[in-house]
Amino acid sequence: MERYDLLVIGAGPGGYVAAIRGAQLGLRVACVERWIGKDGKPALGGTCLNVGCIPSKALLESSEQYHRARHGLGAHGISVGEVSIDPAAMVARKDRIVGQFTGGITGLFRKNGVTWLQGSGRLLGGGQVEVKAADGTVQTVGAQHILIATGSRPTPLSVAPLDGDRIVDSAGALDFTAVPATLGIIGAGVIGLELGSVWARLGSAVTLLEAMPEFLPAADHAIATIAHKEFTGQGLDIRLGAKVTGARVKAGRVTVGFEDASGPQQARFDRLIVAVGRQPVTDDMGLDVAAVTCDERGFIPVDERFRTSAEGVYAIGDVVRGPMLAHRASEDGIAVAEGIAGQHCHVDYGTIPWIIYTWPEIAWVGHTEQALKAEGVPYTVGVFPFQANGRARAMEAAQGQVKLLAHAETDRVLGVHIVGPHASELIAEAVVAMEFRASAEDIARIVHAHPTLSEALHEAALAAHGRAIHI
Numbered sequence: 001m002e003r004y005d006l007l008v009i010g011a012g013p014g015g016y017v018a019a020i021r022g023a024q025l026g027l028r029v030a031c032v033e034r035w036i037g038k039d040g041k042p043a044l045g046g047t048c049l050n051v052g053c054i055p056s057k058a059l060l061e062s063s064e065q066y067h068r069a070r071h072g073l074g075a076h077g078i079s080v081g082e083v084s085i086d087p088a089a090m091v092a093r094k095d096r097i098v099g100q101f102t103g104g105i106t107g108l109f110r111k112n113g114v115t116w117l118q119g120s121g122r123l124l125g126g127g128q129v130e131v132k133a134a135d136g137t138v139q140t141v142g143a144q145h146i147l148i149a150t151g152s153r154p155t156p157l158s159v160a161p162l163d164g165d166r167i168v169d170s171a172g173a174l175d176f177t178a179v180p181a182t183l184g185i186i187g188a189g190v191i192g193l194e195l196g197s198v199w200a201r202l203g204s205a206v207t208l209l210e211a212m213p214e215f216l217p218a219a220d221h222a223i224a225t226i227a228h229k230e231f232t233g234q235g236l237d238i239r240l241g242a243k244v245t246g247a248r249v250k251a252g253r254v255t256v257g258f259e260d261a262s263g264p265q266q267a268r269f270d271r272l273i274v275a276v277g278r279q280p281v282t283d284d285m286g287l288d289v290a291a292v293t294c295d296e297r298g299f300i301p302v303d304e305r306f307r308t309s310a311e312g313v314y315a316i317g318d319v320v321r322g323p324m325l326a327h328r329a330s331e332d333g334i335a336v337a338e339g340i341a342g343q344h345c346h347v348d349y350g351t352i353p354w355i356i357y358t359w360p361e362i363a364w365v366g367h368t369e370q371a372l373k374a375e376g377v378p379y380t381v382g383v384f385p386f387q388a389n390g391r392a393r394a395m396e397a398a399q400g401q402v403k404l405l406a407h408a409e410t411d412r413v414l415g416v417h418i419v420g421p422h423a424s425e426l427i428a429e430a431v432v433a434m435e436f437r438a439s440a441e442d443i444a445r446i447v448h449a450h451p452t453l454s455e456a457l458h459e460a461a462l463a464a465h466g467r468a469i470h471i
Helices: 015-024 046-051 053-072 087-112 190-201 221-233 326-340 369-375 390-394 423-435 440-445 455-463
Strands: 003-009 029-033 115-118 120-125 128-132 138-148 152-154 182-186 205-210 237-240 243-250 253-260 263-269 271-274 278-280 313-315 354-356 361-366 379-385 401-407 413-420
Touching (some): 003 015, 003 326, 015 087, 046 053, 087 115, 182 190, 182 253, 182 263, 221 237, 221 361, 221 369, 221 401, 221 413, 253 271, 354 423, 413 455, 440 455
Parallel strands (some): 003 029, 003 138, 029 115, 138 313, 205 237
Antiparallel strands (some): 128 138, 243 253, 253 263, 361 413, 379 401
């Protein structure tokens, strides 16, 4: 029986990063992964690289380029004539990008000496794992340390069962080869908004049915309000407090029943996407055999070093309570590998950035204003609109604002919230500032290049002290 210092189950952004870091630190590492790609071949990268983060961003970029060519170039004095679209070519481009990155991980495994065990992993207890390959062959391997990094899957909705054609989940929504005239999406969270943005830009009439009465409740209320206005202005029909009661396919269309404040309703769509969240993949893994406890929702409780209830078994990423974010899973994985190697093991969950890749983008880190109010924390607010930012105006992308929250007594930055152009990149400065316990005054005193979008954060920091220059 082969034995390893570290055996990782799952090769998503948490698992493959943990495997590589462990190998860099001198551990003998193997990684178990069962994913089969669209081409029928085994692939690394998990959900994120195959049907999540990377392919969705590829389609978002394609759809934004198309939308800009049709509607955004005239303001620059550019005329391109008739613009056509080939959804199948967009999907093919997306698939090429996915293949490049999954193949890249294969190369990184080879470079770092990580053994890829293709198949499904099942805990046997006593530091042993059964690996069952796609062809049915089984082998048992042993490890001093076992890391569960199996990620998550889309949460099913019993009243809207998937058929793989007219009713699909987020993965299926990435492979439409024709633009549906009408598209329904159950769920107006991160996934629903991003997918809705893709197909709305390409010409679909998109309706999002959200059961919650509030739009993006996890975001700062002011930012969510601005985003809601922007999205509805783009044509997204966002119906809040709409609880879906059923969905059926008839004559090639989907009829969806839902209830809102006005009572029972019906809507018909060419396609329906179910995007009501994700759930951890922890079933049928032999957790009970290995004495690894789970909660009622399938999450694995861990301590500050990501140790489970079983000796030598760890868990990270989407199978652990906390934000289901790829970058969080990667940092979890690095922390575990370094902890096993005797190094410091810590991830600061207070400075993890959240991003929604719509246009305008939404990004935030730290506390929201409503959370500070609820906790009774004294704070100051600095706000700066992109309308007053020279670079944003030059880009014809002056929607949204930067909002900075600082402690009223210490001036330490407690949260930064952005809705606007390239918010996903701008939030990085806020994350670094908060990680180094910076104050609003610190950011205000730093010279920001002109003209750049980053000046909006600079001005928001000034505004927290009533010193903004350009508003």
